[in-house]
Amino acid sequence: MPVADVGPEIALIAGAIAALLLAMALPQRLLGWCLVPALAALAAALLWALAQASEARLTFSGAWALDGVTLWARGMIVAATALCLILSPGWFARDRRHGEFYTITLFSALGAVGMAGAADLMQLVMAVLLSSVTGYVLAAWHRDWALSVEAGMKYFLIGALANALLVIGVILVMGMAGSSDYATLKGADVSSPLALIGLALIVCGLAFKLGALPGHAWMPDVAEGAPVPAAAFLTVAPKIGAALALYRLAHLFPEVEMLRPLIAALSVMTMTLGNLAALWQEDVRRLVGWSSVSQSGYALMAVAVADLAPRALPSLLWFLAAYALANITAFAVIAHLRGRTALHDYRGLARTRPGMAAALIVAFLSLVGIPPLIGFTGKLGLFIATIDGGYAWLALAAVLNTVASLFYYARVIGPMYFAAPQEARPETLTLSSGVAAMFCAAALIGLGIFSGPFLGDAVDVMLRP
Amino acid sequence: MLTFAILLPFAAAAALALAPLSASAARATAIATAALALLALVVVWTGFTPGAGFQAVQEAPWIPALGVAWRVGVDGVSLPLALMSGLLFVAAIAWPMERAVNARQYYAWFLFLEGASLGLFLTLDLLIFYVFFDLSLVGMYFLIGRWGHEGAQRAALKFFLYTLAGSLLILLAIIALVLATDPLTFDMRKLIGMQPMAGMDLRAGLILLGFVIGFAIKTPLFPVHTWLPPAHVDAPGPASAILAGVLLKMGVYGLVRIPMQMLRETFATYALALGVVALISILWGSIVAFAQENLKRRIAYTSVNHMGYAVLGVAVAGSAVAGQEAARDLALTGAVVEMVAHGLITGALFLIAGAFWARTQEYDLGHYGGLAAPAPRMMGAMGLASFASLGLPGLAGFVAEVQIFIGAFAVWPWIAAIGLLGLIVTAALFLGMLQRLFFGDRLPALEGLADLTRTESGILAVLLALVVLIGVWPAWLLEMIAASAALTFGGG
Numbered sequence: 001m002p003v004a005d006v007g008p009e010i011a012l013i014a015g016a017i018a019a020l021l022l023a024m025a026l027p028q029r030l031l032g033w034c035l036v037p038a039l040a041a042l043a044a045a046l047l048w049a050l051a052q053a054s055e056a057r058l059t060f061s062g063a064w065a066l067d068g069v070t071l072w073a074r075g076m077i078v079a080a081t082a083l084c085l086i087l088s089p090g091w092f093a094r095d096r097r098h099g100e101f102y103t104i105t106l107f108s109a110l111g112a113v114g115m116a117g118a119a120d121l122m123q124l125v126m127a128v129l130l131s132s133v134t135g136y137v138l139a140a141w142h143r144d145w146a147l148s149v150e151a152g153m154k155y156f157l158i159g160a161l162a163n164a165l166l167v168i169g170v171i172l173v174m175g176m177a178g179s180s181d182y183a184t185l186k187g188a189d190v191s192s193p194l195a196l197i198g199l200a201l202i203v204c205g206l207a208f209k210l211g212a213l214p215g216h217a218w219m220p221d222v223a224e225g226a227p228v229p230a231a232a233f234l235t236v237a238p239k240i241g242a243a244l245a246l247y248r249l250a251h252l253f254p255e256v257e258m259l260r261p262l263i264a265a266l267s268v269m270t271m272t273l274g275n276l277a278a279l280w281q282e283d284v285r286r287l288v289g290w291s292s293v294s295q296s297g298y299a300l301m302a303v304a305v306a307d308l309a310p311r312a313l314p315s316l317l318w319f320l321a322a323y324a325l326a327n328i329t330a331f332a333v334i335a336h337l338r339g340r341t342a343l344h345d346y347r348g349l350a351r352t353r354p355g356m357a358a359a360l361i362v363a364f365l366s367l368v369g370i371p372p373l374i375g376f377t378g379k380l381g382l383f384i385a386t387i388d389g390g391y392a393w394l395a396l397a398a399v400l401n402t403v404a405s406l407f408y409y410a411r412v413i414g415p416m417y418f419a420a421p422q423e424a425r426p427e428t429l430t431l432s433s434g435v436a437a438m439f440c441a442a443a444l445i446g447l448g449i450f451s452g453p454f455l456g457d458a459v460d461v462m463l464r465p
Numbered sequence: 466m467l468t469f470a471i472l473l474p475f476a477a478a479a480a481l482a483l484a485p486l487s488a489s490a491a492r493a494t495a496i497a498t499a500a501l502a503l504l505a506l507v508v509v510w511t512g513f514t515p516g517a518g519f520q521a522v523q524e525a526p527w528i529p530a531l532g533v534a535w536r537v538g539v540d541g542v543s544l545p546l547a548l549m550s551g552l553l554f555v556a557a558i559a560w561p562m563e564r565a566v567n568a569r570q571y572y573a574w575f576l577f578l579e580g581a582s583l584g585l586f587l588t589l590d591l592l593i594f595y596v597f598f599d600l601s602l603v604g605m606y607f608l609i610g611r612w613g614h615e616g617a618q619r620a621a622l623k624f625f626l627y628t629l630a631g632s633l634l635i636l637l638a639i640i641a642l643v644l645a646t647d648p649l650t651f652d653m654r655k656l657i658g659m660q661p662m663a664g665m666d667l668r669a670g671l672i673l674l675g676f677v678i679g680f681a682i683k684t685p686l687f688p689v690h691t692w693l694p695p696a697h698v699d700a701p702g703p704a705s706a707i708l709a710g711v712l713l714k715m716g717v718y719g720l721v722r723i724p725m726q727m728l729r730e731t732f733a734t735y736a737l738a739l740g741v742v743a744l745i746s747i748l749w750g751s752i753v754a755f756a757q758e759n760l761k762r763r764i765a766y767t768s769v770n771h772m773g774y775a776v777l778g779v780a781v782a783g784s785a786v787a788g789q790e791a792a793r794d795l796a797l798t799g800a801v802v803e804m805v806a807h808g809l810i811t812g813a814l815f816l817i818a819g820a821f822w823a824r825t826q827e828y829d830l831g832h833y834g835g836l837a838a839p840a841p842r843m844m845g846a847m848g849l850a851s852f853a854s855l856g857l858p859g860l861a862g863f864v865a866e867v868q869i870f871i872g873a874f875a876v877w878p879w880i881a882a883i884g885l886l887g888l889i890v891t892a893a894l895f896l897g898m899l900q901r902l903f904f905g906d907r908l909p910a911l912e913g914l915a916d917l918t919r920t921e922s923g924i925l926a927v928l929l930a931l932v933v934l935i936g937v938w939p940a941w942l943l944e945m946i947a948a949s950a951a952l953t954f955g956g957g
Contacts, residue, residue: 368629370603371596377528380592380636384531387640395640399633406629407622414618418610456530 005052005059005066008045008074009110015041016106023099031098032089038102042082042109049074056462058119062181065119065248068461072317073116073244077237080324081109083436084233087335090430091229101141105233108134115209115241119465121170121180121202124245128166128209131238132159138230139222151225155218158208162215166205172198183465186252196258202249203262209242211235212270212296220277223289228339231285232331235292236324243299243320247313250306251463264304264394271297271401278408285341287408288330291367294405295323298398301382305389312389313461315381318454322366322378325444329363332437336429346412348421355434357416359441364409366444369402374448381455467537467587468523470505470551474498474580481573488568495558495572499579503551506583510548515541516947519589519654528592532643532650536589541946542721542801546714547586549808552931553710554579556924557703560816563823564612564701571612575703578604582711586718591639591651598632598683598719601712605696605704613699614822620695627692631682635719638675641668642727657726669731676724677739684716684772687746697765698828702819705761709768710812714804717775721800725783732783737877740780744880746773751890755897760821760828763898764814767854770887771811771862775803777884778869781876789876796872801946803865806853806935810862813850813928817843820921824914830898835907840916844903846925851895853932856888860936 003010018037026033049071056067064070085102092098111134114127136159140152174180176195177188190199208215223231246263253259274294281287302316333356334341350357366375379402386395428434447454477498481491509521522538539547558575562568581600588594602625610621643651645661662669682689697705724732750770757763778800782793820843822828837844853860866888873881917925935942 365603371599376596376599380640383637384640384644387637388644392637392641395637399630399637402633403626403630406626410622410625414610414622417607418618418621452526452528452530452533455528 002059006064007048007052008078009113011041011045011048012106012110012113015044016103016110019099019102019106023103026099028096028098032093034099034102035085035089038085038106039082041106042078042085046075046078049078056464058183058464062183063118063120063123065117065182065464067464069244069248069313069317069463070113070117072461073240074113076240076321076324077109077112077116080236080240080328081105081233083328083332083440084229084236086436087229087232087332087429087433090433091227091335101138101230104134104137105230108138108233109237112237112241115238116244118245118248119182121174121185125167125170127241128205129163131209131241132163135159135234135238138234139218139226141227141230142225145225147225148227149225151218151221154221158215158218162205162208165201169198169201169205173202182248182252186465187255190253190256196256199249199253199256199259200262203246203259203266206242206246206249207266209238210246210296210299211239211293212300213266213273216270216274216293216296219293220286220289223292224283224286224341228285228331228335231289232328232335235289235331236327239292239296239299240320240324243296243303243316246300246303247306247316248463250303252465254307260304263300264391267297267300267304267394268397269297270294270300271398275401275404275408279404281408282343283341284343284346284412285334287343287412288327288334291405291408292323292327294401295327295367297401298379298382299323301386301391301394301398304394305386305391308389309385310388311381312385313463314455315378315385317461318451319378319382321454322374325440325447326363326366326375329359329437329440329444330367332433332440333360333363336433336437338427338429340426343412343415344422345426347415347419349426350417352421352425353428355438356428359437361413361417362441362444364413366448368406368409372445372448374444374451377448377451377455466505466509467521467539468535470502470509470547471537471580471584471587473502473505474576474583478573478576478580481569481576486569488565491569491572495576496555498576499551499555499558502579502583503548503555506548506551509539510544510945513539513544513945515944522589531592532646532648532652533592534590534652535593536652537587538589539587542718543586545801545805545942545945546718546808547583549805550579550582550586550711550714552928553707553808553812554582556812556816556928557706559920559924560703560706560819561823561918561920562612562701563703563819567611571608574604574608574611575707578608578707582707582715585715589653591643591653591656591723593651594653594719595632595636595639598635598715599629601715602628602632605708605712608704609696609700612701612704614701615699616695617699620699623692624696627689628683631679631689634675635679638672638679639723641672641675653722653727660727660729662728663730669728670735673724673728673731673735676728677720680716680719680724681742682716683719684713684776685769686742686773686776687749687769690746690750690769693769694762694765697815698759698761702816702822705815705819706812709765709815710808713768713772714808717772717779717800717804720776720779721797725779729783730786733786736780736784740777740784740873740877740880743773743777743780744884746770747777747884747887748890751887751894755890755894758830760830760898760902761815761818762828763830763894764811764818767891767894768807768811770891771803771807771854773887774866774869774884775800775807777873777880778803781869781872784876792872792875794872795868796876798943798946799865799868799872802861802935802939802942803869805942806861806865806932809928809932810850810853813846813925813932814854816921816925817847817850820917825911830901832908833902833911834905835903836911836914837903838907839911839914842917842922846917846922846929847902848899849929849932851899853929853936855892855895858936859933861932861939864936864939
């Protein structure tokens with residue numbers, strides 16, 4: 001059993017433990033130093049993952065897929081976690097349990113990576129559960145603030161139900177197909193009604209982590225109530241893991257007739273509902289939360305055409321990267337502005353904090369998909385794959401939703417750039433959060449212009465089994 | 466050279482956005498940049514051989530796996546439009562700001578918009594075309610919203626939403642069109658040569674529909690023109706001039722370049738329907754304009770009318786795969802001349818309208834009267850531009866419209882006959898507007914209204930001199946367009 005195959009994951013665990021031990025030793029005002037072992041662990045995980053870049057095989061008796069998808073999941077989740085953690089020392093500066101935040105976030109990242117890399121239904125359940133339990137804690141971190149507790153509660157209740165459905169689904173599929181590992185399941189007969197119900201339940205369970213219908217309701221509350229660094233993390237990392245896990249599932253059963261229509265229907269409903277709900281939000285964090293629901297819908301487009309279009313998987317990966325970067329940029333700006341969240345607080349920001357306003361505008365335009373930002377190339381890939389796969393109507397639905405989404409992003413952008421400022425220069429968090437926001441915004445532009453290789457061969461990933 | 470003309474404004478825009486320049490330094494930088502970009506285009510023009518396909522071509526890979534590359538080049542359709550845009554940008558940037566706030570950002574956005582507009586006309590790659598198409602929306606959105614008048618935010622948002630819907634439809638159509646090629650290529654020249662949709666019925670029809678709706682929104686044609694009047698009314702004068710003069714042309718140019726050239730067969734099948742829509746726009750635009758009491762709204766609706774002529778010309782030109790070549794040539798040439806002429810004329814009209822606003826903060830025609838005495842230069846410029854717009858012989862508008870109508874008479878006589886009514890209404894509405902502005906009783910508030918300043922008159926003189934030049938000696942422009950090549954080879 002080659003332990004090194006999960007080296008990056010072990011690095012995350014080691015980092016989590018190191019941060020916890022350090023947190024026990026340090027006085028409260030120095031707890032921000034726990035960031036150091038956490039970042040070191042993330043860097044080690046990234047390097048280790050890159051060292052395994054050319055691998056494409058199953059390991060651990062077929063329970064873990066060491067392939068291109070896992071590589072990308074590790075890369076994206078590790079990078080996203082690092083960016084979220086950089087926001088944390090300032091945000092939690094006066095929090096007494098500050099140090100544990102890094103530990104729990106790293107464990108949560110581990111859960112997200114585990115979902116993407118799982119090549120066995122049981123392993124998938126483990127990863128989902130790990131990601132969920134840590135997620136509840138992160139969402140309810142500010143335990144004396146009602147909104148945070150509410151977010152944690154909602155996340156927990158929906159999560160408990162969704163995870164139960166997932167487990168039942170796994171049991172049904174295992175029972176009917178006689179196996180839980182993907183290599184055996186690939187092409188297995190799952191046409192019996194019970195197995196089909198099981199598959200549908202698994203999709204529902206993963207939809208919860210993805211933030212898609214029918215398990216989406218926690219997303220806006222977590223975005224609003226969770227600490228901003230945790231909100232950035234929870235709207236991004238589990239989504240990457242769940243989207244890739246769903247893709248693996250769709251890839252296992254390309255012949256099952258109900259799977260694609262189910263996912264396509266979830267995709268349309270998710271993007272539409274997310275957008276409609278975001279339209280009149282007066283709270284920017286909630287608005288971003290609903291917008292990330294709708295973005296889950298776009299991600300599902302690629303899952304719906306899995307194996308039908310040759311570019312479905314690369315376009316999904318690049319879209320997820322684009323989404324993650326833009327969403328983290330938006331949350332980094334919000335964090336840097338000390339979590340200010342009411343829409344009218346953003347009036348005239350372009351004159352008081354031009355850098356932050358520009359970063360937020362770039363992030364939102366990237367989420368809309370305006371070229372040459374990275375969000376454009378992400379959506380372009382999705383559209384190409386969906387039309388190529390014969391789901392042109394899904395692309396048309398996404399286009400209509402994109403137009404609708406511009407409306408609510410513009411409700412923030414417009415007053416921010418056009419209106420006169422309400423007050424003096426708003427207070428900001430720390431230098432590092434500002435730098436993180438500007439760095440992400442620059443990456444949105446830079447990676448967008450230079451995304452050529454990523455739409456091409458650089459993302460010709462291998463998928464096992 | 467073309468790449469330089471596109472990237473220079475972007476670079477200058479970035480510099481203006483970041484460097485702490487004073488308002489006058491920002492203005493000087495912006496004018497110099499726009500003039501340099503125009504100069505680069507003129508240099509390309511001097512080396513241009515009419516009718517010899519795409520020239521001054523440059524290529525650099527961008528996304529090789531999808532067949533996307535930085536490809537620029539000009540032919541007889543795009544070169545006149547790019548030159549006109551370059552000139553109009555110099556004029557709009559040199560025109561004094563209406564509300565002198567945040568000059569640096571104002572000029573930065575104008576240069577950003579210039580880069581996007583020139584890029585759109587000069588690129589030979591469909592994806593880059595789309596990129597610039599979208600960027601032009603972003604630039605215009607911020608210009609209208611930030612420097613416009615009271616309802617500007619609403620108008621800017623309506624403009625952005627409407628045209629983004631159109632542009633995304635175009636994106637889907639582009640993808641569907643390109644997916645028919647193997648290996649994938651977004652190269653316009655290859656797509657024109659390949660005619661990838663030839664012989665496909667339903668799919669080609671849907672793709673054409675996507676393009677036509679998308680470009681119709683931008684052009685704009687009836688019934689998707691409703692974003693235009695508020696955007697114009699609330700935009701600052703120079704932004705209006707660019708919106709009418711340059712951005713509307715993107716729609717017609719797109720129709721020529723993509724559906725007409727790349728989907729020749731399908732376009733010919735549905736050309737009559739497009740012609741009818743153009744006819745409705747001609748009539749609707751002129752009649753509704755006639756009823757407007759707001760100066761800018763009135764000019765805005767005449768744009769719907771004039772773009773109707775241009776689209777009619779395009780529809781006639783693409784109406785058959787073979788036959789009637791002479792008439793179709795004439796119509797296409799007319800359409801391109803109409804675009805250039807409309808850009809210069811309406812650009813001038815909107816700049817003058819901006820001058821009115823700068824002096825009185827009022828667009829209501831009822832507010833004006835008897836301005837002939839205090840503002841003779843204004844009357845001269847407005848009069849000349851209006852006569853050109855209504856198609857007086859000897860001016861640019863006439864050259865364009867006469868060719869479009871001769872072409873249309875040969876192909877669909879009844880459409881041309883009904884369309885002529887639009888000319889009469891347009892004449893009436895412009896004459897009525899001139900009369901109400903400059904003759905009759907003068908309100909006391911208008912005593913001592915300042916005439917055009919030297920800068921303003923100079924800018925208008927250049928634009929209107931070209932209008933007269935094209936009117937009396939159009940040969941150089943017609944030769945540059947050399948439409949026949951665009952029809953037969955498809956690459957003109």
